[in-house]
Amino acid sequence: MSETKVYLLDGGTLVMDGLHAFWNAGPSGEIRFPVYSVLIEHQDGYYIYDTGYDLDHVQRALAFTMPTQTKAQTIPGQLSLLGLRPDDINYIINSHFHFDHCGGNKHLRRACTVCHAKALEACACPQPFEIQSYSDLSFAPEIAARRGNVQPPLSTAEIYTPTFQTIAGDQEIAKGVRLFETPGHAAGHYSLLVELSHRQPMLFTGDAAYSQQNLDRMIISSFHLDPVESYKSMQRLKDLAVHHDAEIFCSHDPQSFASYLKAPGFYS
């Protein structure tokens, strides 16, 4: 693993309204959008940025998002395309803990979860209007218990005790793997920049920008904690892209995602 590679792991799709995607702007109407994870093969180990959604959870708790996800689009399914197993992953980086970004964490039982301290606090004590977004707490059974969530019974073999490494501020967590604070959509939100040998850096916005159209129109998404910070974070992403000569990869952009190289293909 001498040269960094980036794999995009297809995680299926969900639906939202155009008024969710573009706050108070729309147009309204159903948008089916992709969910994906970013696997980084790095000399220090395997990192995965976000882990998509859990189909069972979404069907149970957020059926209105009309999930479509095959077995091949789960984290184990995507890793198997690369000959990897869930236990091979060393680090999870969560941009934030909304259900469509942490649903696969629970499969990665040997990984340490790296996240912003405020992101972890937020899912432990969400605002009333954030409860549904933070409804999948399978990545953190202890927080789930504190919030009184009833979890499906676990066999002893299934007990999952994740480890966390909370951080704050902009951080280079491994050589050429940088996290940038882009709060607003959620507390403690991190975007990710990955430097590669043979192409320009890849800047993964996370939910600080669902799509290129959000950035072009400078319209934030309707799911947010702080719209003023959200707006600033979109501007920050644009500035970062210029400063690092990076290509922007948005989190939920149907048009852009269609053109991305997906695993088992990779960027290097």
Added chain:
Amino acid sequence: MSETKVYLLDGGTLVMDGLHAFWNAGPSGEIRFPVYSVLIEHQDGYYIYDTGYDLDHVQRALAFTMPTQTKAQTIPGQLSLLGLRPDDINYIINSHFHFDHCGGNKHLRRACTVCHAKALEACACPQPFEIQSYSDLSFAPEIAARRGNVQPPLSTAEIYTPTFQTIAGDQEIAKGVRLFETPGHAAGHYSLLVELSHRQPMLFTGDAAYSQQNLDRMIISSFHLDPVESYKSMQRLKDLAVHHDAEIFCSHDPQSFASYLKAPGFYS
């Protein structure tokens, strides 16, 4: 004018989507909602809380809100139902300065405008996503000029120089006329409580609660500056209603508005 009277002045209607009325919750679909002003006949003078929208401005700048407003639904038209002229009004109280709450200010040329200091700052320096909401600056020509708004040419006789009295905190601005801070929808938002001799106090929410359904479901509107504050302000309104044994009057509630007594009828 020994006994306080409250008149509700019908200001016509506008349209928004259900996803605007109920943030991220809806259901989506067109909602036609009322806009009204509150005239208080008080021993200290005539007070008016909010002044609705200006039809010309809305047709020009926000035609998508599909305004319906007759001449009788303008501020001068409503005042004439009571035998009053615009120059009879002594004080305007603006809950905030979104276009559908200050559009009639310019008719009330002898009134002093009472508002929260932060509300006036906000329309001078709106967030990028608030610019359309703060698009009618006819109530404050000086701020309009600072923001570079081109106003229709005025004849000398039409030059309007409003006076402002900015305040902060909860305030009893006249006996039995109290303003309560309810920010979040907009900076420096004020709700209004009016005590009357023959009935329970009237609590006008302003846009801190568009409708009773917002309060019942505890879902804020999609137009907001700070959703955390907005949510707290809805809870505050409920607490105020209990504490003062007040009846709640929401700002844009089609169902409730149908049952209200409108001018020339009055509450006393």
